[in-house]
């Protein structure tokens with residue numbers, strides 16, 4: 001079971017994800033709404049894992065991932081992606097993302113991806 005930081009600008013997506021994670025025994029230690037906030041919270045909360053949305057205002061998930069990965073090379077960041085973001089996926093892989101989950105979020109897929117990353 002893991003301490004997880006959720007980074008997503010959508011309040012509904014954060015709620016859906018939090019419910020899935022908590023139902024499966026994980027602890028959500030924080031919620032951030034853009035890449036910069038995610039980076040700041042990562043430093044404060046030191047989570048085991050981050051779920052990072054890609055499209056967010058102020059600073060998107062790719063830039064947030066880059067900041068986190070640069071400062072904390074061992075950070076485990078799972079990208080939450082939408083259809084049609086192939087270019088972004090490539091950039092995320094190159095920037096150190098450990099796994100991908102595609103929206104709409106399916107509980108079994110989310111939990112399996114997290115288990116794989118924690119192993």
Ligand SMILES: [Mg+2]
Nearest residue numbers: 009053055056
């Ligand atoms: Mg978004």
